[in-house]
Structures are given as C-alpha cells and as structure tokens.
Amino acid sequence: MSDDGSIYQNVDDPDFPVFAGGGESGRLQKISWDNKVLWDFEYSNEEYCHHHDFTVMPNGHILAIAWEAKTVEQALAAGRKPELTPKAGIWPDKIVEIEPQGLHGGKVVWEWHSWDHLIQDFDPKKANYGKPADHPELLNINAGEPLEPAITQDSFDILLAQDKIPWRNQTLENEGSDIYHLNAIKYNAALDQITFSSPHLNEIFIIDHSTTTAEATSHKGGRRGKGGDFLWRWGNAQNYSRGDSTTQQLFGQHDVQWIKEGMPGAGNMLVYNNHPPGSIDSDKRGSDSLNYSAVYELTPPVDVKGNYVIEPGKPFGPEKPTWEYTAPDKLSFYSSFISGAHRMKNGNTFINEGARGRFFEVTPDGKTVWEYANPYRGEIRKLNGDPNSPIPMAYSLFRASFIPADHPGLAGRKLVPIDPQPQPFKLPPPPPEKKK
Amino acid sequence: MKTNQFFLYLLLILLMASCNSENKQGPKGDAKKDRDMFGLGIKRGLLQNTEGLADGYAMYVVPNSASTYLINRKGEVVKRMERQLWLGLFVFERRWLHLSKRG
Numbered sequence: 001m002s003d004d005g006s007i008y009q010n011v012d013d014p015d016f017p018v019f020a021g022g023g024e025s026g027r028l029q030k031i032s033w034d035n036k037v038l039w040d041f042e043y044s045n046e047e048y049c050h051h052h053d054f055t056v057m058p059n060g061h062i063l064a065i066a067w068e069a070k071t072v073e074q075a076l077a078a079g080r081k082p083e084l085t086p087k088a089g090i091w092p093d094k095i096v097e098i099e100p101q102g103l104h105g106g107k108v109v110w111e112w113h114s115w116d117h118l119i120q121d122f123d124p125k126k127a128n129y130g131k132p133a134d135h136p137e138l139l140n141i142n143a144g145e146p147l148e149p150a151i152t153q154d155s156f157d158i159l160l161a162q163d164k165i166p167w168r169n170q171t172l173e174n175e176g177s178d179i180y181h182l183n184a185i186k187y188n189a190a191l192d193q194i195t196f197s198s199p200h201l202n203e204i205f206i207i208d209h210s211t212t213t214a215e216a217t218s219h220k221g222g223r224r225g226k227g228g229d230f231l232w233r234w235g236n237a238q239n240y241s242r243g244d245s246t247t248q249q250l251f252g253q254h255d256v257q258w259i260k261e262g263m264p265g266a267g268n269m270l271v272y273n274n275h276p277p278g279s280i281d282s283d284k285r286g287s288d289s290l291n292y293s294a295v296y297e298l299t300p301p302v303d304v305k306g307n308y309v310i311e312p313g314k315p316f317g318p319e320k321p322t323w324e325y326t327a328p329d330k331l332s333f334y335s336s337f338i339s340g341a342h343r344m345k346n347g348n349t350f351i352n353e354g355a356r357g358r359f360f361e362v363t364p365d366g367k368t369v370w371e372y373a374n375p376y377r378g379e380i381r382k383l384n385g386d387p388n389s390p391i392p393m394a395y396s397l398f399r400a401s402f403i404p405a406d407h408p409g410l411a412g413r414k415l416v417p418i419d420p421q422p423q424p425f426k427l428p429p430p431p432p433e434k435k436k
Numbered sequence: 437m438k439t440n441q442f443f444l445y446l447l448l449i450l451l452m453a454s455c456n457s458e459n460k461q462g463p464k465g466d467a468k469k470d471r472d473m474f475g476l477g478i479k480r481g482l483l484q485n486t487e488g489l490a491d492g493y494a495m496y497v498v499p500n501s502a503s504t505y506l507i508n509r510k511g512e513v514v515k516r517m518e519r520q521l522w523l524g525l526f527v528f529e530r531r532w533l534h535l536s537k538r539g
C-alpha cells in the first residue's frame with residue numbers, strides 16, 4: 001500500500017503472447033483507495049513479459065521481473081546444454097525499472113539481464129566458458145532443473161481437453177523454457193541493492209542497483225564495483241559447484257526481502273522456505289505427509305565496508321539462519337508453493353501459509369498470537385463461461401500483508417466493518433451419484 | 437484423471453467433515469489437525485486473537501476475484517478494493533498439481 005492509500009497490483013493481461021510457465025501477468029495497475037485506475041501499464045510482447053512480482057521504489061518507479069525470449073540458437077551459443085534446451089528456446093529473467101508516465105505509459109530507465117552474467121563449463125567453444133566454482137558472482141547457464149519428460153502431441157491434446165494445461169500459451173515446445181521462474185523481488189534503498197528469488201535454482205540473490213544500465217551488463221561499476229554480477233547468493237551452492245545436495249538450504253522458496261529499518265532484525269533478510277532440508281525431497285512435492293515449511297531470517301556476512309564476504313572455495317554464508325520459525329509440531333505449517341513472511345515493528349513475524357490461505361502472527365519465540373484463515377473466494381469464470389474449479393486452491397493466497405494502523409495510507413480513513421460482510425465461500429456439495 | 441482427482445478431494449473433504457463432527461476442537465485445533473495442504477476442511481475466518489497486539493489490518497487479494505480486502509484484528513472486512521482486470525497469480529499454480537516442480 002502506498003502512502004496515499006493506493007495499491008499496485010499485477011493484472012492478467014488479456015492477450016500477452018508467447019510466454020507460459022506460471023505467474024504470467026504482463027500488466028501492472030495502480031488503484032486508488034476509491035477504486036479508480038491511476039495507472040494501467042502493459043509490459044508484454046513477443047520478446048518479454050512481466051511476471052510474478054514487482055516492488056515500488058521510494059521515487060515511485062517500479063522494479064519488475066520479466067522473462068525475455070532467447071532462441072535455441074542463442075541458448076546453445078551461450079553454452080546451454082542441448083538436452084536442457086526446449087524447442088521454443090529459453091526465457092531467462094531480467095529486471096526492469098519502470099518510470100510510470102501518464103495513465104498507460106511507462107519508460108524503462110534501468111535494466112539488468114541475467115543473460116549478461118552467465119558462465120558454463122560444458123563447451124569451451126561456446127561463450128561464457130569457465131569454472132563456475134571460480135565465479136560465484138556468475139550464473140551457470142546449465143544450473144537448475146532438467147526438462148520434464150517429453151510427451152506426445154496426442155497426450156498434450158488430451159491434457160488440454162481435460163483442462164490440465166492451465167497456461168494460455170503453453171505448448172509442447174515451451175515446456176521448460178521458464179528456466180529461473182523468479183518469484184520475488186525487493187529493493188533496499190539504503191544499500192541501493194536488489195534481492196530476488198529463483199525457486200528453480202533454489203537460491204536467493206543480491207545485485208547492485210547503483211550501476212548504470214551499461215555497467216549492469218558488465219562486471220565492473222556501481223557502488224560495489226562489480227557491475228551487474230551477483231553480490232551475494234544463498235541457498236544452493238551446487239549451482240556454483242561449491243556444495244552438494246547435503247548443503248542445500250533452500251527448496252522452492254518465496255518472498256525474499258530485507259527486514260525494514262525500524263524493525264527488529266533490520267537489515268537482515270527473511271525468506272519463506274517452502275521445503276526446508278529434511279522435510280521432503282523436492283521431487284516429491286505434492287505428497288501431504290512429512291512435509292513442512294519454515295521461515296528463515298538470514299544475516300549475510302559483510303566486511304566493514306559492507307562488501308559481502310565469501311571465503312575461497314566455500315559457499316556464501318551464513319551457515320545457518322539467525323532465526324527460524326517452524327510449527328511446534330513441524331507438520332502443521334506447510335505450503336509447497338506461493339506463501340511469504342515479513343517482520344512487524346513489535347518484532348513479531350507475519351506469515352502467509354499460501355496454499356491453505358492461512359495467515360498468522362508469531363512472536364520471536366514462535367508463539368502464535370493471531371491467526372486467520374481466508375474464507376472468501378470470488379466468482380470469476382473462464383472466457384467460455386465455465387466456472388474455475390475451486391479444487392484444490394479454493395482459498396489459496398500468493399501474499400498477505402500486515403498494514404499497521406499508523407500507515408500513512410490509512411490516515412483519516414474510516415475503517416469500520418463493511419455491512420453486509422462478504423459471504424464466505426462454501427465448497428459445493430458433491431454431484432449426485434449416477435444411477436448404474 | 438481429472439474425475440479421479442475430483443472424487444479424491446471430495447472424499448478427503450467428507451472424511452475431514454466427519455472428523456470435525458466427532459471431535460469438537462477449537463479453531464486452532466482444527467487447523468493444526470488438518471493435514472491437507474489446502475486446508476479445505478478447516479474452520480475459516482478468525483481462528484485466534486490476543487489482547488494487546490499491534491493495531492492494524494491484514495491485506496490480501498481474494499482468490500479468483502478482482503477484490504483486495506483489508507481485515508481487522510477481529511477478522512472483519514473493513515475495506516474492499518477492486519481492480520479492473522483479474523490478477524493472474526492463481527490459476528497458474530494449479531499447474532503444480534500436474535508438474536510437480538513449480539513454485
């Protein structure tokens with residue numbers, strides 16, 4: 001929520017082309033407190049598409065995550081392994097800073113491309129060749145998940161007919177093109193740095209925003225002198241060959257952020273770890289037994305000048321979270337996807353267990369002091385008029401946030417319960433049995 | 437496949453409803469006993485409140501809707517904001533059910 005009570009939101013663009021893979025939106029809106037559209041900006045075409053998350057900077061600019069399309073030829077020339085390259089090419093992520101202009105305009109005033117910071121040890125004849133272990137500041141283009149097993153066009157068509165291909169532009173050829181799937185971004189104005197999360201890499205990252213766009217394409221420049229290279233990364237050192245599966249800390253994480261100034265733990269980072277080590281193998285998501293989630297508070301190691309420290313041959317620290325929340329019985333707090341958490345002024349932490357649509361406040365010692373489960377669901381239908389199935393995500397939430405009563409955006413607002421209250425959503429009864 | 441999945445979840449809901457009717461726990465107990473990740477059978481609304489908490493509101497986008505709600509500490513909706521188009525961050529995750537490596 002902005003200081004004037006308006007809110008920014010992702011909006012599903014009605015006709016964005018090419019891209020699929022989850023979290024597509026292609027459009028951003030700013031809505032006033034009284035529901036007027038103050039800004040409605042499309043950021044999607046055949047070459048790029050905004051997805052998942054954005055953050056609003058103090059100057060009113062928007063930092064947004066976007067895919068950018070690279071052809072098979074471009075991917076292979078950059079050192080991507082053929083067996084990891086879908087026929088449609090790959091869609092590595094970029095980050096764009098958008099200056100809103102007028103009702104529908106937006107000017108990209110700064111950008112960073114993951115494509116500019118690659119390394120690979122697969123083919124010495126291709127670009128970006130080197131040892132990933134020697135360059136933790138770069139991204140191994142072959143890190144991440146393997147392609148899903150191929151299916152036939154007939155099988156795909158059957159899944160499509162069964163409504164099991166939920167993404168509008170999904171094809172047989174672009175399965176796996178969304179190689180990083182960035183799902184969270186935040187900006188730290190004091191540091192002039194950006195953090196983001198890749199659940200497909202099982203890592204969170206920090207980059208410098210004090211660069212020019214030209215410097216952001218390179219390995220020099222900016223306040224930290226590293227251009228657009230990673231300043232810090234954490235969660236899965238396998239990606240830069242300084243760890244193995246036993247040292248991986250993050251699994252499918254969401255909602256990375258710095259703890260804001262004025263709050264206990266300020267400067268540390270929070271992240272929702274959907275599958276902490278030991279909970280479940282990441283390949284077995286979906287099982288409902290012995291799974292749990294955790295919220296981590298992390299203190300990235302820095303030297304006296306604020307540079308992120310990494311020892312030779314070792315992964316970035318810290319070795320362990322500074323603070324961690326799991327349910328007292330472990331298993332009663334779990335969401336394998338979506339979800340998030342943020343610190344409150346009183347030191348408590350506000351957590352959204354996304355799949356269940358449950359959000360709650362915990363004290364530093366892990367005691368739950370407030371808890372709410374979303375009972376509501378809207379009635380948006382498919383383009384053909386059919387209802388969207390409420391099973392199983394009837395109440396699920398991507399994010400939930402605590403807004404303190406003294407937030408400037410609420411100043412002077414009359415906040416009394418609306419009358420009547422919205423009707424809670426009730427799951428429909430099972431269909432009548434057919435007579436045999 | 438879809439039909440089987442539908443009936444599987446219906447069976448789960450019926451089982452949980454049955455458990456709830458026999459075991460009259462408070463809302464906190466219901467939430468903690470439900471092992472379905474989506475919580476389709478748990479009690480909904482305000483589950484727990486404590487005196488002396490920081491004054492404020494929870495904000496979230498209602499699934500499958502154009503609405504954003506502000507909820508007070510008592511679990512009451514005090515503000516509803518509406519955007520023009522539909523937020524697209526919900527149907528996509530359904531894909532997760534079919535291809536497990538998505539988040």
